[in-house]
Amino acid sequence: MLIPFNKPYLTGNELQYIQEAVNLGKISGNGEFTGRCQEFFEQRYGFHKCLLTTSCTDALEMAAILLNIQPGDEVILPSYTFVSTANPFVLRGAKLVFVDSHIDHPNLDETGLEDLITPKTKAIVVVHYAGVPCEMEQIMDLADKHGIFVVEDAAQAIDSSYKGRALGGIGHLGCFSFHETKNIQCGEGGMLVINDPDLVKRAEIIWEKGTDRAAFFRGEVDKYGWVDAGSSFLPSEVSAAFLWAQLENLDTIQSRRKDIWDNYALWFSENSSGGLLSESYLEQFTSATKEIPFQILTSDKKANAHLFFLLFEDLEQRTLVAKRLKEKGILAVFHYQSLHQSSFAKSHFPEQSRRSLPNADRFTDCLLRLPLFHELPELSHTHFIR
Numbered sequence: 001m002l003i004p005f006n007k008p009y010l011t012g013n014e015l016q017y018i019q020e021a022v023n024l025g026k027i028s029g030n031g032e033f034t035g036r037c038q039e040f041f042e043q044r045y046g047f048h049k050c051l052l053t054t055s056c057t058d059a060l061e062m063a064a065i066l067l068n069i070q071p072g073d074e075v076i077l078p079s080y081t082f083v084s085t086a087n088p089f090v091l092r093g094a095k096l097v098f099v100d101s102h103i104d105h106p107n108l109d110e111t112g113l114e115d116l117i118t119p120k121t122k123a124i125v126v127v128h129y130a131g132v133p134c135e136m137e138q139i140m141d142l143a144d145k146h147g148i149f150v151v152e153d154a155a156q157a158i159d160s161s162y163k164g165r166a167l168g169g170i171g172h173l174g175c176f177s178f179h180e181t182k183n184i185q186c187g188e189g190g191m192l193v194i195n196d197p198d199l200v201k202r203a204e205i206i207w208e209k210g211t212d213r214a215a216f217f218r219g220e221v222d223k224y225g226w227v228d229a230g231s232s233f234l235p236s237e238v239s240a241a242f243l244w245a246q247l248e249n250l251d252t253i254q255s256r257r258k259d260i261w262d263n264y265a266l267w268f269s270e271n272s273s274g275g276l277l278s279e280s281y282l283e284q285f286t287s288a289t290k291e292i293p294f295q296i297l298t299s300d301k302k303a304n305a306h307l308f309f310l311l312f313e314d315l316e317q318r319t320l321v322a323k324r325l326k327e328k329g330i331l332a333v334f335h336y337q338s339l340h341q342s343s344f345a346k347s348h349f350p351e352q353s354r355r356s357l358p359n360a361d362r363f364t365d366c367l368l369r370l371p372l373f374h375e376l377p378e379l380s381h382t383h384f385i386r
């Protein structure tokens, strides 16, 4: 048996919709399938305005342009995240200010936020790690108090919710990814959600190369031209058609992922108390590990089964367990390296790389993700003991 960490799922309708898009004769962006996908999100999740992009990285770049991030502006973001959370703001000349994770979850620790806010702070970028919601109420209150924008990096968070509201729809802007490693995918793809109505018009212009072409197509202006700085962020209809085949099956895809996630949680919780695996179980597992916390969710936080992780005492134990699982044909993988410790941060934000963010560093060394994908073969907990 060989179980990869991920295998992109195809619903079976992708090629049919791509054929339809080709037959429609308009395969550039912002056509029939782009419209269908955007409306799907607006209706299902109550997002104010959605624009498909070629990636979540691009959606975050649009966000940085839209918020007029200028050289010298400060942007607060977690250290334990993907580089794409940071790059768009660096490209605009922002100074990054990193915030540590919670002790028991990679999401940013909101209690550490206010101390990092200065008169130069322009935005807070939150990352809903594993599709688990950040404490959005406290974060939005803080942002309102200081007049700061909140961008949700919801790359992993499709179909998750916080106190009944869909993630990506709470901050001023939300950014999603449809990369093949995410729950819903089209190879490479993304979406910007504009929740602040004041930002919608300019978002469309930035999306359409700095022109008012979108307004022209709606018949709101009689010709279109260059009205602002922008770029080309639209995916082609080929990508949108693929994405539509996935969105149509969102509930099926989500229910399968949740079953797998629940199964993992069950095996590990049967051998745990309060989210910690019991010592005897772990002796079977590694003969050395003491406790492995995993995610516990409260009723006001609904996560989307994006990924399931275990947390080990140190790098050595994680390496050992990953190796054992690999010998059994199961590919379990680590995740991010703290950005504040990266060579880029060391050369560009040296004062940030000297800060102590112990929880981010702990997740860097100790977190291990288990395989989670639609066609995952039946596993049992015996796969996870020696």
Ligand SMILES: *Cc1c(COP(=O)(O)O)cnc(C)c1O
Binding pocket: 054, 055, 056, 057, 058, 081, 082, 084, 085, 127, 153, 155, 156, 176, 177, 178, 179, 188, 189, 190
């Ligand atoms: C996947 C991911 C991204 C990047 O998404 P792309 O669509 O590949 O650009 C950004 N942030 C986080 C947290 C991610 O998981």
